[in-house]
Amino acid sequence: MKTFPPADHVLYRLPACAPAPALVHELDHAVMAWAEGPAERDRLSATRAGELIARAYPGLREDRAAPLAGWFAWLFLVDDLHDPDKAADADVASRLLGTLVPEPGPAPDGPPLARHLAHVWQRIACTQSRWWRMRFLTHTMHFLSAFRYEALYRRYRRVPTLREYVQLRRASGSVTACLDLLEFATGREVPPLLHETDQLRGMFTRATDVVVWVNDVVSLEKELHIRESVNGVLVLQRQFGLTPEEAVNRVYGKVAADIHAFHAHERELQRMCSSWPGLTGRDLTALASFTDGMKAWMRANVDWSAHCARYRHRQAAP
Template identity: 30%
Template sequence: MAQLHSFAVPDFHLPFGNSKHPQAARANTEATSWVLHHELVTHAAEEFSGIGCGHLAGRVSGDVPYDRILLLAEWMAWSFVLDDQHDHLIRTGQVAAWRPVIGAITEYLETGKAGDASARQNPLVAGFMDLCDRILAGMSQGTAARYRTHVPLMLGSLDQEAGNRRAAERPALQDYILMRRHSSQILPMMDMVEAGLGIDLPQHIHDLPEFRAVVDSALDVISWGNDVFSLPKEYSCGDNNNLVSLVATWEGRSLPDAVQAVEVRIQARIEEYLKSERRLLRLLEARPDTDPSVRTAVTRCVRSYQDWIIGADLWQRYECTRYSDERFAAGLESAYTRPDLISVA
């Protein structure tokens, strides 16, 4: 395996502007309080706050009311705990304990019920129930349907990650790229942002290959960039769910060379994103049956994806301590991880 002797995150030259909601810091504080209230985190609250969920929410939400910023920050906080607790179960060989918790979450999403009382008492389940009710209450029928589709895909991708870490062979690059679009956990958050912005595109627009190309390229740019930021941690703990590590393996590169290769991929994917944007907008302009309000909504949606691309990068570089924390870089578990969290169920 290639060695990680030195490491610096390159500048990905993202051609977008970004502004942050003026109350992002407040949202970060309140999202941390929400996590503590639900006992998802019971210690090391300062370290958890350093993730900066409110700052990320404030960078990707555009001009929405504060309550939408806070709700997104709380969902992001829940998602980080979910990811870290899943990592804990993989490390300790207890992935089977995941099933009742995820089963209860999925059942609640589908039916509004969450299994037996013990499952509902788990902080991950109780936190999801609180968030899900408020999220769906602010969504149109179409956006809610997409959210209900994206959450199970996100949860399933975590199972895929666990399988990859147990497998004798590393996943193929394209298989990983497809999985990463869901394990990034971004799609449900994009649904939330679109609802907050009042964007309600009909499903046939979302189903257009040209629209899917925009979404997929945006997800790839964000996810691949995150893999570069998180490389020290994932390399140190032997987690093969990282594009840089996989490029190093499958292309026979050193890790520094693989970082450069992924940087080149990201720059090429940004160009593809921009071309996909133009192709989509030209398509809608050329179709006389497209309602002008739909074209306006698509333009706003595309602008939101740009906010995601640049906002996630700026957050990771300047407002999130997660990727610079010594424990994280050493491949250790997060200081706030609760070893007993899943066993509560």
């Protein structure tokens, strides 16, 4: 079954980044520096996280690369908590939540993943405004809180309804926090009021949905082999009585509609900002950078997934 979009899909009209091999190598090295022991190094090596960072974060400042690499190292390691055989999902997630405070102090004692997150957060938070920190913490808490709900679906072998799944998936994919980090990566924060406009919120939501739904398709074979039940393709199959191929096609139809909606929101936001008094050149530069970053993330996700061993199926669960 084909799991990548057709060559003429609108996703491939988004700007692509072909990062320099030297940059990818440098970022991979930065990611691996956060590993504790050979097992973590092996897991992180398979993610090709350096390529994802290089593709998804245009304008990444050199001094922001190490903390960003630390975030992705933590993210890929904590994602193992989603495996169906990990019974302690919710308990570990609740302990991780305890490390997230607006004004970070010394890293607390606790599980390695909690200490890792605390160290990363210290290095990110010190550069960002209070508003940005509140937004990022909210999105990260949504991500960790989603563990509990996904664990319940797995425990009872229940496939969510589409209405349930759309809301849960926006949180469980961690993409909202990763999009917040576009501003950290470049050192350009969008004014808080612009973030709350219907237009930018719409762009943010559409970009999030594009990334998580594409991820559901490209990871489908792997997730079927580990008997995953929380996947958008399976949700569509069950709710609408579709074949796997029909469900995949419907996902990519939704992705195309989301990208068109993203562009419509972008045009409306540009018109509004052109007559909005008080916006500075710096504000508009930050907004343009953030917009370009969201486009980069949508495209980077599919390009990186094509190279990543993470989405080749693992052996079937016993």
